[in-house]
Amino acid sequence: MVYIINLITFAPSFEHKPSSSPFLQEGDEDKSNKSFKPNLPTNNDKDMETIENNELTAERSLEIITEQIEQSRKTASKTTGQALYVAGLSMMAMSIIIAITNYLTKSSLGHLLWFVLPLVIIWAQKKNKEREHVPVSLIGSLVGKTWWTFAAFTLVFFLVSLIWNAVATRLYEPEVYLHLYIKVTPIIVPLMGMTVTITGHILRSRWLVVFGIIAGIGTFLWEWLGIGSVLLFRLAGTTPSEAGLFHPILPCLTFLLFALFGLALPGYLLKRQSL
Amino acid sequence: MNFKPLDPLLHSELRLAVMSLLIASEEAEFSYIKEQTGATAGNLSVQIDKLSTAGYIQVEKTFKGKKPCTICRITAEGHTAFENYVKALRTYLRVK
Numbered sequence: 001m002v003y004i005i006n007l008i009t010f011a012p013s014f015e016h017k018p019s020s021s022p023f024l025q026e027g028d029e030d031k032s033n034k035s036f037k038p039n040l041p042t043n044n045d046k047d048m049e050t051i052e053n054n055e056l057t058a059e060r061s062l063e064i065i066t067e068q069i070e071q072s073r074k075t076a077s078k079t080t081g082q083a084l085y086v087a088g089l090s091m092m093a094m095s096i097i098i099a100i101t102n103y104l105t106k107s108s109l110g111h112l113l114w115f116v117l118p119l120v121i122i123w124a125q126k127k128n129k130e131r132e133h134v135p136v137s138l139i140g141s142l143v144g145k146t147w148w149t150f151a152a153f154t155l156v157f158f159l160v161s162l163i164w165n166a167v168a169t170r171l172y173e174p175e176v177y178l179h180l181y182i183k184v185t186p187i188i189v190p191l192m193g194m195t196v197t198i199t200g201h202i203l204r205s206r207w208l209v210v211f212g213i214i215a216g217i218g219t220f221l222w223e224w225l226g227i228g229s230v231l232l233f234r235l236a237g238t239t240p241s242e243a244g245l246f247h248p249i250l251p252c253l254t255f256l257l258f259a260l261f262g263l264a265l266p267g268y269l270l271k272r273q274s275l
Numbered sequence: 276m277n278f279k280p281l282d283p284l285l286h287s288e289l290r291l292a293v294m295s296l297l298i299a300s301e302e303a304e305f306s307y308i309k310e311q312t313g314a315t316a317g318n319l320s321v322q323i324d325k326l327s328t329a330g331y332i333q334v335e336k337t338f339k340g341k342k343p344c345t346i347c348r349i350t351a352e353g354h355t356a357f358e359n360y361v362k363a364l365r366t367y368l369r370v371k
Binding site for chain 1: 281286287288291292295296298299300301302303304307311339340361364367368
């Protein structure tokens with residue numbers, strides 16, 4: 001009803017000035033002329049305000065505020081869901097590429113490709129943002145800052161660990177090196193699980209909280225207890241020397257599992273839930 | 276019961292919807308606000324104009340690639356006005 005009153009009230013001004021407002025630009029899809037009919041009765045602004053105020057009850061005002069704020073949260077959830085889904089798929093693809101690289105080069109050099117992953121995710125996010133009208137919401141900004149903090153800590157830790165492991169292997173005997181070697185994966189996966197869980201709390205998404213805890217703790221235990229190695233020995237029947245060849249591949253399997261259960265799956269569910 | 280007066284500029288369905296959207300966002304594009312409120316571009320433009328003139332929101336015209344793009348942000352004054360509006364609304368709803 002109020003919208004109809006608005007249409008009637010503003011019709012004459014738009015007849016004379018098709019893009020009268022300074023805020024209407026070509027890209028804002030101005031179809032205002034099509035919305036207004038030429039022979040509508042004219043009211044002035046003051047009349048309209050009075051009618052509007054009479055129509056709008058306190059309950060309706062509260063409803064509008066609640067609806068729009070909830071809509072904002074839904075948009076943030078959808079955007080985050082999409083980002084997690086893309087990040088999960090990218091991480092799964094990267095795990096497979098790194099596993100193949102490490103297997104072919106019989107080294108851990110492929111792990112350096114992990115540094116490319118944030119760039120891939122940022123690029124995909126930028127493309128998505130250009131395609132859709134996504135507002136910068138406070139919730140979205142909070143989620144973004146949480147992930148940037150995780151990314152910064154993880155990348156620095158990963159880089160320092162790689163350098164330290166490379167230096168330590170040349171400086172110390174294998175027996176000593178075994179104790180000094182920093183295992184990166186069992187530290188990164190719980191951190192990532194924690195970030196997913198915090199994101200879930202911010203967005204009030206039970207899916208994310210549950211998947212974050214399961215993926216974080218699950219993959220940490222998988223890596224810490226060496227379940228991948230045990231499975232390789234028991235199921236594939238490999239000898240210890242053969243298993244050594246698979247050593248640089250095992251973290252990729254852990255990350256693949258995390259990407260699936262901690263990012264892609266909850267991201268997909270969050271995206272669907274927010275539609 | 277002592278009812279507080281409601282800001283007439285905010286006590287309008289579309290303007291209140293715009294302000295509520297912007298209060299939860301740092302900034303929002305015109306097309307997004309239009310999509311969320313379901314208003315026509317012309318009507319929305321006029322209401323945004325009013326909010327901007329009152330100093331409740333800040334409007335920035337920019338480009339997204341080659342396409343023109345209008346970005347709206349709530350100002351500190353807008354925040355205060357919205358806060359006061361909600362406070363006044365509580366007196367009508369008898370919320371403690």
